[in-house]
Amino acid sequence: EPEVTQTPSHQVTQMGQEVILRCVPISNHLYFYWYRQILGQKVEFLVSFYNNEISEKSEIFDDQFSVERPDGSNFTLKIRSTKLEDSAMYFCASPGTSGRVEQFFGPGTRLTVL
């Protein structure tokens, strides 16, 4: 099963601070997705990234968010100025090889904004 890992597992930050969440694929993946899950709520799509470009994004993914693949392997989600309501689990997902539809999720990063 294709796997991704995520770092850190838990991030605590002050409101207004920038955070960077990282997704590390085991092998050479082309598609990446970011989702978030506020405690007690459903998993929500944020953005998809294919071949080093954003291919799809949701209304949640506003100007405070950005994604990039800075070194060709790690895949990062940046939140520029965190708000209290950004507190959530953030999951990276990937189908592994291109052409697959099903997505495999990482363990998540728990973001707590104080």
Add this chain to the structure above:
Amino acid sequence: QKEVEQDPGPLSVPEGAIVSLNCTYSNSAFQYFMWYRQYSRKGPELLMYTYSSGNKEDGRFTAQVDKSSKYISLFIRDSQPSDSATYLCAMTPAHTGRRALTFGSGTRLQVQP
């Protein structure tokens, strides 16, 4: 109307029971359907993946899709206490450029030993 509806539960069953979990959806563009299992504060784990209508079986798990009714089900046979978790349905149109998953809110399952 929500795009994907799922009864939140909790659903409590005795060990060995057959469990039926369901989702309804409103978007007829959905073509690919997935079931995930999620433990508290963990990432969703893919259980089953089906395309269009029909049945798919994998061990104790059977996934059913009825596109005419916009209704999908996951059956768990011989349920075990280790099956206690939240089960999420997810679906996507999977058109080129549109592969984002839309999730249900999840059903919490408790299997009593």
